Amino acid sequence: MGCICGARGRENPHLSRLGEILDKHRNDAGFLIPVLQEAQDAYGYLSEDVLEAISTEMSVPLSQIYGVTTFYSQFRLHPHGREIIKVCHGTACYVSGAEGITKGIAEELGIKVGETTKDRLFTLESVACLGCCSLAPVMMINKETYGRLTSDIARGVIKKYE
Amino acid sequence: MSKNVKKQEAGNQGHGTRKPSAQIIIGLGTCGIAAGAWDVWTAFEKELKKRKVKAELKQTGCIGLCYREVLVDVVTPRGKIAYGNVTPAMVSRIVSSHLIADKPIEDWIVLGDGYETSDTDFLARQYRIVLRNCGQIDPEVIEEYLATGGYKALEKVLREVPPEEVISIIKQSGLRGRGGAGFPTGRKWEFTRRAQGDKKYIVCNADEGDPGAFMDRSVLEGDPHSVLEGMLIAGYAIGADEGYIYVRAEYPLAVKRLRIAISQAREKGFLGKSVMDTPFSFDIKIKEGAGAFVCGEETALIASIEGRRGMPRLRPPYPATSGLWGKPTCINNVETLANVAWIVSNGAAEFAAIGTEKSKGTKIFAVTGKVKNSGLVEVPMGTALREVIFGICGGIKDDGEFKAVQIGGPSGGCLPAELLDITIDYESLTATGAIMGSGGMVVADQSTCMVDLARFFLDFTQNESCGKCVPCRLGTKRMLEMLTRITRGRTRDDDLELLETLARDVKVASLCGLGQTAPNPVLTTLKYFGHEYDVHIKERRCRAGVCTELVTYAIKDNLCKGCGVCVKHCPVDAISGARKEVHHIDESKCVKCGLCMEHCPFDAINKV
Ligand SMILES: Cc1cc2nc3c(=O)[nH]c(=O)nc-3n(C[C@H](O)[C@H](O)[C@H](O)COP(=O)(O)O)c2cc1C
Numbered sequence: 214m215g216c217i218c219g220a221r222g223r224e225n226p227h228l229s230r231l232g233e234i235l236d237k238h239r240n241d242a243g244f245l246i247p248v249l250q251e252a253q254d255a256y257g258y259l260s261e262d263v264l265e266a267i268s269t270e271m272s273v274p275l276s277q278i279y280g281v282t283t284f285y286s287q288f289r290l291h292p293h294g295r296e297i298i299k300v301c302h303g304t305a306c307y308v309s310g311a312e313g314i315t316k317g318i319a320e321e322l323g324i325k326v327g328e329t330t331k332d333r334l335f336t337l338e339s340v341a342c343l344g345c346c347s348l349a350p351v352m353m354i355n356k357e358t359y360g361r362l363t364s365d366i367a368r369g370v371i372k373k374y375e
Numbered sequence: 376m377s378k379n380v381k382k383q384e385a386g387n388q389g390h391g392t393r394k395p396s397a398q399i400i401i402g403l404g405t406c407g408i409a410a411g412a413w414d415v416w417t418a419f420e421k422e423l424k425k426r427k428v429k430a431e432l433k434q435t436g437c438i439g440l441c442y443r444e445v446l447v448d449v450v451t452p453r454g455k456i457a458y459g460n461v462t463p464a465m466v467s468r469i470v471s472s473h474l475i476a477d478k479p480i481e482d483w484i485v486l487g488d489g490y491e492t493s494d495t496d497f498l499a500r501q502y503r504i505v506l507r508n509c510g511q512i513d514p515e516v517i518e519e520y521l522a523t524g525g526y527k528a529l530e531k532v533l534r535e536v537p538p539e540e541v542i543s544i545i546k547q548s549g550l551r552g553r554g555g556a557g558f559p560t561g562r563k564w565e566f567t568r569r570a571q572g573d574k575k576y577i578v579c580n581a582d583e584g585d586p587g588a589f590m591d592r593s594v595l596e597g598d599p600h601s602v603l604e605g606m607l608i609a610g611y612a613i614g615a616d617e618g619y620i621y622v623r624a625e626y627p628l629a630v631k632r633l634r635i636a637i638s639q640a641r642e643k644g645f646l647g648k649s650v651m652d653t654p655f656s657f658d659i660k661i662k663e664g665a666g667a668f669v670c671g672e673e674t675a676l677i678a679s680i681e682g683r684r685g686m687p688r689l690r691p692p693y694p695a696t697s698g699l700w701g702k703p704t705c706i707n708n709v710e711t712l713a714n715v716a717w718i719v720s721n722g723a724a725e726f727a728a729i730g731t732e733k734s735k736g737t738k739i740f741a742v743t744g745k746v747k748n749s750g751l752v753e754v755p756m757g758t759a760l761r762e763v764i765f766g767i768c769g770g771i772k773d774d775g776e777f778k779a780v781q782i783g784g785p786s787g788g789c790l791p792a793e794l795l796d797i798t799i800d801y802e803s804l805t806a807t808g809a810i811m812g813s814g815g816m817v818v819a820d821q822s823t824c825m826v827d828l829a830r831f832f833l834d835f836t837q838n839e840s841c842g843k844c845v846p847c848r849l850g851t852k853r854m855l856e857m858l859t860r861i862t863r864g865r866t867r868d869d870d871l872e873l874l875e876t877l878a879r880d881v882k883v884a885s886l887c888g889l890g891q892t893a894p895n896p897v898l899t900t901l902k903y904f905g906h907e908y909d910v911h912i913k914e915r916r917c918r919a920g921v922c923t924e925l926v927t928y929a930i931k932d933n934l935c936k937g938c939g940v941c942v943k944h945c946p947v948d949a950i951s952g953a954r955k956e957v958h959h960i961d962e963s964k965c966v967k968c969g970l971c972m973e974h975c976p977f978d979a980i981n982k983v
C-alpha cells in the first residue's frame with residue numbers, strides 16, 4: 214500500500230464513480246462499510262487506488278480501512294472472475310453432499326476453491342449457508358441460487374455461463 | 376391449519392375492488408426461485424395469453440413446504456388449491472384443466488380444502504403465529520398486509536396504550552428472545568426504556584448466521600411488514616425514534632423486499648415523522664452485513680453498524696445501557712419482533728396459554744438434511760422432538776435410519792435417537808448439552824459420520840472466530856487439529872482426553888457466545904456418540920464411510936459385470952480387469968476419490 218498523503222483522488226477519471234458514492238455517504242454515521250460495499254459493486258474489487266481515495270477523501274486512516282476489508286469475507290482485494298460461484302458448505306448442504314459438488318465443479322473448471330480460471334470467467338468459492346437449506350445442496354452464481362444439485366447438474370449450470 | 380391462517384384468509388377475500396375470476400399465486404421466496412419459480416411464472420404468462428384466459432398472476436413468499444417447491448396456488452370460486460413440484464411442462468395442463476374446465480388435477484394437489492394429501496399434516500400439525508402470513512400474502516403489496524389486520528396493533532398502542540403498559544403486556548406474554556439466548560423480551564425493553572439517554576435505538580438482528588437456519592429469511596421475504604410493525608411497537612415502548620435492520624449479505628431478496636416495505640410504510644404514514652398523526656416519530660434504516668458470522672453477536676453487530684471490524688466486547692455494559700454510538704439500544708431478533716404485533720392484537724394471555732411454563736408461544740424450526748419433508752415448522756414450545764421430525768416432517772428420507780439431529784447450529788449440539796422424546800423448550804434443550812439457538816435442525820442418517828460432523832462445526836467456528844480472545848482463537852484451532860487427526864487415523868494417545876479438557880476450558884474462558892458455545896458439538900458428540908470416536912481411534916475405521924483416509928473401496932464380485940466404466944473414470948489407473956470379468960482395485964494406488972463408485976452402473980463398488 215502506498216502512503217496516504219498523496220492527493221490522488223478525483224482527478225483520476227477512473228475514480229469518478231467513487232466520488233459519487235462518497236458524496237452520497239459523506240454525512241452518514243458508520244459510512245465505511247456501505248462505501249466499501251458500493252465501491253466493490255462498482256469496480257468489482259477494492260483496488261489500492263480505490264482504498265487510498267476513500268482514505269484521503271473521508272479522512273479515515275488506510276490501516277483502519279485495511280482492517281475492515283480484511284475482517285469481512287465479502288470484500289475482495291484482488292480481481293475475480295466474471296461469475297462468482299459460491300458453493301454452500303453449510304450444515305444442511307454438507308450432510309447432503311456439498312463436498313462432491315465442489316469437487317465436480319473444481320474438476321470441470323480446473324481450479325481449486327478460492328481460485329479464478331485463467332480466462333477470468335469463474336471464481337470458485339465456498340460459503341457457509343445461503344439460507345436455502347431445504348433445497349440442499351445449493352450454490353449461488355452471482356445473485357442466482359440453484360438448488361437440489363448433483364455434481365452433474367452443477368456442471369450443467371456452469372456450462373450455461375460459459 | 377391454525378385459526379390465524381384461517382382468519383387471515385377470510386380477510387384476504389374481502390380485499391380488493393377489481394376481482395378477476397381467478398388468481399394464480401406463485402411462491403417466489405429464495406427457495407421457490409432456486410427451484411425454478413421464475414420459469415414457471417413465465418410459462419403461466421405465456422399460456423394465459425395463448426389461451427386468452429383471464430387470471431391474475433401474483434407472487435407470495437415461502438409457506439415453508441420447501442420440499443414441494445415450486446408451489447403454485449390456484450384460486451377460483453371453488454376455493455384455493457395448491458400444486459407442488461410444478462415445472463413449466465405442467466403449466467399448460469393446469470391452465471386447461473383447472474382454469475378452463477374447472478377440473479383440478481388431483482394427482483398434483485398438495486393442499487386444498489376437501490383434499491386429503493400426504494402433505495395435509497405438514498401444515499395441519501403446526502401452529503402458526505410468526506409465519507401467519509408467509510405464503511399467504513404478496514409481501515410487496517402493503518394493502519395485503521393491511522387486509523390481514525396489519526398495523527392495527529401499532530395503531531392500538533399509539534392511541535390507547537402507554538409505553539410502560541406495552542412493556543408489561545410483552546412481559547406478561549412471556550415472550551423470550553428467539554435469537555438464541557432466550558432472554559425475556561419485555562425485560563430487555565424495560566431496561567432500555569429506563570436507561571438514561573436522550574437518544575435510543577432499536578436494532579433488528581437479521582444476521583441469521585447459523586448454517587441450516589432460514590426462518591428469519593422467510594419472514595423477511597414473506598412478511599416484512601410484520602417485522603417493521605414489531606420494531607415500531609418496540610420503538611414506541613422504549614422511547615426510540617430510530618431503528619436499524621442488520622441483514623446478512625447473503626440475503627439479497629430479503630433486502631429488496633424490506634426496502635419496498637419500508638418505502639410503502641413511509642408512504643402510508645406508518646414510518647417517519649408523526650406516525651399515524653400521533654406525536655411518535657420513527658424511522659428505519661437497513662444495514663447490510665459483509666459476511667462475518669460473529670456479527671450476529673450483539674456487541675459485534677453494533678461495531679459493524681458503526682463501520683468497524685465486527686469484534687465483540689465484554690459485557691456489561693449491556694447494549695441496553697450503552698449500545699449503538701454509546702446510546703441505549705435494544706437488539707431483538709427477527710422472529711422475536713414478528714411475534715409482537717400478534718401479542719398486542721390477541722392479548723398476552725392468549726400467547727402465554729401456548730407453550731410450557733417457562734417457554735411461551737411458538738418456535739419456528741428449519742428442518743433440513745436427511746428428512747423427507749424439509750421446510751419450516753412452527754410449533755408450540757414444548758412439542759416433542761419426535762413429533763417435529765417424524766410426525767410433521769415425515770421421518771427419514773429414502774427410508775434411511777435416523778442417527779442424529781443437530782440443533783442450534785454451530786453453537787448447538789447433536790442429539791441421538793434416545794432423546795427424540797424430549798420436549799423442545801429452552802430449558803430441556805440446554806439440559807441435553809444442545810441449545811435452542813436460532814432453531815436450525817439438521818437431521819442426519821447413517822451416511823453422516825458424527826466425528827466428521829463435529830470436525831465440520833469446529834472448522835466453521837475456528838474460521839469465524841474473530842481472534843480477539845485467546846481461548847477461542849487458539850482453543851478452537853487446537854481442537855480442530857485434534858479432530859482432524861482423529862478423522863485421518865493419526866490420533867495421538869492423549870488426544871481424546873485433551874480434546875474434552877480443552878473443550879471445557881474454551882467454554883468457560885471465551886469472551887463471547889461464539890467461543891462459549893463452539894465446543895458444544897464436540898461435547899455432545901463425545902457424550903452421545905462416543906463409540907464412533909472409539910471406532911475411529913482404535914479400529915481406524917469410519918463406519919459411515921465419510922473419513923476418506925479410513926475407508927477403502929472394494930468391488931463386489933457378485934455384482935461386477937466387467938463393463939470397464941470404473942476403469943475409464945479412475946484418474947490414477949488403480950483399477951484393472953479383463954472385459955466382462957470381475958475388476959479389482961489396487962489399494963496402494965487408489966486415491967479414494969470415489970469416482971468409480973459414483974459412476975458404476977451396477978452399484979458394484981462399495982466403501983468399507
Ligand atoms: C456468535 C453469535 C452469533 C449470533 N448470531 C445471531 C443471529 O444470527 N441472529 C440473532 O438474532 N441473534 C444472534 N445471536 C444472539 C444475539 O447476540 C442476541 O442475543 C440476539 O440478537 C438478541 O435478540 P433476542 O433477544 O430477540 O433473541 C448471536 C450470538 C452469538 C454469540
Ligand code: FES
Pocket residue numbers: 301302303304305306307341342343344345346347349350351586587588
Ligand atoms: S446449509 Fe446450504 S443453504 Fe443452508
